[in-house]
Amino acid sequence: MKTGIETALKTLEILLENPEELRNKAENAISHGKKANEILQKYMRLSSMPEWDYAIEEKELALKPEEITEFFEKSKAYKANRMYAGAVSEFTTKLVKESYRKGGNGFFLDTSGISRLEDLCNNIEGRKERPLKITAAGNSGRGFCACAQYAIITLENPNYSSGIYTTGCSFRVQSEKQAQKVVREIKD
Numbered sequence: 001m002k003t004g005i006e007t008a009l010k011t012l013e014i015l016l017e018n019p020e021e022l023r024n025k026a027e028n029a030i031s032h033g034k035k036a037n038e039i040l041q042k043y044m045r046l047s048s049m050p051e052w053d054y055a056i057e058e059k060e061l062a063l064k065p066e067e068i069t070e071f072f073e074k075s076k077a078y079k080a081n082r083m084y085a086g087a088v089s090e091f092t093t094k095l096v097k098e099s100y101r102k103g104g105n106g107f108f109l110d111t112s113g114i115s116r117l118e119d120l121c122n123n124i125e126g127r128k129e130r131p132l133k134i135t136a137a138g139n140s141g142r143g144f145c146a147c148a149q150y151a152i153i154t155l156e157n158p159n160y161s162s163g164i165y166t167t168g169c170s171f172r173v174q175s176e177k178q179a180q181k182v183v184r185e186i187k188d
Helices: 004-016 019-028 034-047 065-078 084-101 176-187
Strands: 107-110 132-137 151-155 170-173
Touching: 004 065, 004 084, 019 034, 065 084, 065 107, 084 107, 084 132
Parallel strands: 107 132, 132 151, 151 170
Antiparallel strands: none
């Protein structure tokens, strides 16, 4: 029996193959012989996997906050893939949203060693009476927690684009020097 983390990692593997693009290539290559056959076989193999429905957003996967932390850490094994940063950002955001919806809170993401992250935890929504809590160690990338609502966000390495366009959010940083840097960048 697979754990939620294994399911999440397998879903990430599918996302890294870009299912939408693969389907389009398969459809366009139908009359092109051997290459079409390879693409179709790959598409059929991936689409027959149970995790396919999570990858194409037909099913929601809910993990506990500590499982999301573990998934995120294990996902770094795929960071050499050119699509990793976008896929892991989008999928992790989806996991956080679903976990919070099911009662989870207090998420920790160690983004150390990952470059080019964008829009991680974009559009997350907590509730005023129960703010969503999320902590990011390392550089959380451009647009971290952009458009968030009712969240308490702790950043180890804040940058100007973290938390833009938020409503009812509190941002915490690790040092006074970092806080002053963020304030300076906002004023400029």
